[in-house]
Every structure is written in structure tokens, then in C-alpha cells.
Amino acid sequence: MQDRKPRHGATRRRPSRAQRSTGPSLDMWLDRLVDIAVTMALIVGMVALAVTYL
Incomplete structure (x- = not known):
């Protein structure tokens, strides 16, 4: 059985800028x-x- 929650929509979410890199x-x-x-x-x-x- 699957433990993950079902996804809504086909678009994968990208991490925000703060999560990607700090520099x-x-x-x-x-x-x-x-x-x-x-x-x-x-x-x-x-x-x-x-x-x-004018």
C-alpha cells in the first residue's frame, strides 16, 4: 500500500529560492x-x- 498522499495536479513544485541556495x-x-x-x-x-x- 502507498503511504504517500496523492498528488493534486501534474505540475511538480520547485523549492523556493530560500530553500535552493543561500548565496x-x-x-x-x-x-x-x-x-x-x-x-x-x-x-x-x-x-x-x-x-x-511644460
């Missing part, structure tokens, strides 16, 4: 780079709109 990973650096790029794009866009309407 900085490439994913963390890429996430930070994307955050900075999006923030810069928003700032540039807002400045462009302000310059256009």
Missing part, C-alpha cells in the same frame, strides 16, 4: 537588473511627458 544567484542579479531597467524607463517616460507638457 546570490544569477536569477537574483537578473531580477535586480530588470527592476533597475523598468524604474529607469518609468522615470525617463515621466520626464519626457513633463517636458512635453
